[in-house]
Amino acid sequence: MNIAKVIVDVPASSINQTFDYKIPEQFQDILKVGMRVIVPFGPRKIMGFVVGRTGESSFDKLKNISDVLDLTPVLTDELIGLGKWLANQTLSLYITAFQAMLPQVMKAQYKKELERVTDGPLSDELESFFAGRDFVAYEELTGSAVSYSQIQKAVQDGDVVVNYLVKSKITKKHVTTIAPNHEPHLLEEAIQDLSKNARKQKELLAFFIDNQQEIEQSVLTKKFNTTSSTVKTLLDKELLKSNRKEIYRNPYDDKSFEQTTALTLTEQQQETIVPIQEHIRDEKHDVFLIHGVTGSGKTEIYLQAIQDVIEKGQEAIVLVPEISLTPQMVKRFKGRFGSNVAVLHSALSNGEKYDEWRRIHRKEVQVVVGARSAIFAPFENLGILIIDEEHENSYKQEDQPRYHARDVAIFRGENHRCPVILGSATPTLESFARAQKGVYKLATLSKRTNEKEMPKVNIVDMRNELHEGNRSMFSRSLKENIEQRIQRGEQIVLLLNRRGYSTFVMCRDCGHVNECPHCDIALTYHKNSSQLKCHYCSYEESMPTNCPSCKSDLIRFFGTGTQRIEESLTQLIPEARIVRMDVDTTRRKGSHEKILNQFADKEADILLGTQMIAKGLDFENVTLVGVLTADSMLHLPDFRSSEKTFQLLTQVSGRAGRHDLPGEVIIQTYTPEHYSIELASNYDFMQFYKNEMSTRKTFQYPPYVFLTLITVSHQNHVTVVQTAQRIAQLLLNNISNEETVVLGPTPSPIARMKDRYRYQCMIKYKNEPNLRTLIRKIIRQFDDEVRKNDLLITVDMQPYQLM
């Protein structure tokens, strides 16, 4: 068993296989499957994952493994299997799948350097290049007087060698602690011996006479209002000793969480949790879909189920959408399970993510709460997997590997023979249909735990407002209601549903719209920088004063951003104190929480924001929720637009009147008759489900069919069209089921992005067991063009974003 099978860090389809390496003597005992290694690959050195050990290889001249990067495996056997499955499911590369399961910092970085290995004289150019140094970064070659062929020759002559370095991005945080180095009475003597001026030194020593324990250096210096130089002097005199040790960065360190205990469950909650607890006890896998209205106490069910899992000595994964948005959620988990919880979300720094990951890896926690990628937490004894707000599309990764966390959860649930819980007030049609068919077990929580009614929803037809001369974004009813709440000292949440809209710039004379020169999309106006920016590439230009086309100065921006709304709201209701929450105001780390805390402390009357305020917020003083434009995303070219609208409206409505005060919701729309708006206002999920299912059936969309999206992109328009056509033809010729439909090629909704044209083919199918194999075969035929010609073909086996 002295041969390792390695998946190497080369993202190319021709390398998507294991490579065999000999395990040298010194690594025989320590090298385990699942560790990262450094291996020679051609002339260079690269990182790889050991996915197996064997005794023999079909390859005869094996190279040695150069180095081992880990002390313990970073991938468990289960995760290796999961990675293989994931790569096959999503048509990705093994290496891409493995990297996706680990924190960013574990990805290797590569560097090259030139080393001078001769003392003898080199050519003049080389002498000045090395300038007395033995090692020079390879990049310095560009811009220097040394040509590549000169280096080549020097390497051949043995004067210079190229070193291939594998660098780790991992940084560990350390802390230095200080402790006394002698018995108290010896310190006492030392104080006597110190010079009269050494006041700080004496203070420090005196402190350690009473206090034998080690103390963090930074704490010590702060306490005595001194610096490290004083400490250093005492260390040099060997009166104190220091110890440098590694610590975890703890993003939640400074917050104390009030400990909570299990709440008494309502009858409905009890009925829901019992079968889950049975599955935990019997180690049985099943998927449970909890359909529970907002405020029905889903989280308490999660908490108590996890409690059972912990008591059994097992582990739990909880996924929540973009956790940074819901500090309240973290609080609930930390409050119940304290330091037994690791938190993984996108707002953490890479170092923090790595430290949280290591706490899981070292089995220091039993619970992880996190965003999508937390589903890969390296637990080995899982007892439950929970996906809260199951309908959120942030659970789908939109780059390779294009996986859905729900599928990964179910795969792991089967592996570990444990239940998977999906929870939502507005489940996806896919999940609900499965629950209806009995594939998932359905539990319904129709009552709120506080027995309160859902807030009343009023729909305002904005067309009437317009007819009666109100051209503002605020209906009279909304304005009056806002004023009334402010008077009563209550708070308001306003949602600007901006998807599909943006502030673009148009010339009023000739109709010219400023577009991105690299993408087929209008530029978005950003007021604070007075710049026009492209949201798809990083292009930006300053706001022109004249129309670039007809030179007219009547150029104006259109559309509605939160900034505009805030301005007109201030005009309309001058006494209103407004906080704004959108991508612009939350870019900085922690700004999220700051804004929310500000609102919670009643420093503002109105919280105005985009989508991100719809989820999970819970403020007791909010009695009015207003939706400014309910239909703005109803007309997007996306078959899920009705579903998304229904979900958003239902969710945001749940933000009002969660506590003692009764809540009210005002939805402004230009299409009040649309079923997703009407049914959301009645909280009628079942009727919505029925309506939407019949639409999906008529137009043959999921869950009635599966979709696969193939996108082709290239700088040359003709190449793209031709390639996409050839792909479509190949698909048509080889599909096995006559019910399968191949649509396209058609231009992607954004037909050009970053100077590349984009065309897509959509496959709709019910039963096409060999589709993955077929697509893989087709793509292989284009391998050459992909490599040589900068052609790009991407496949999404389960597209959510049809862009």
Add this chain to the structure above:
DNA sequence: AGCACGCCGACT
């Protein structure tokens, strides 16, 4: 991917 090797036209 990224590197060497080999072939080719261009230039001091």
Add this chain to the structure above:
DNA sequence: GTCGGCGTGCTC
């Protein structure tokens, strides 16, 4: 001759 550009094939 020597240099750099680009196509080709290989990496345990």
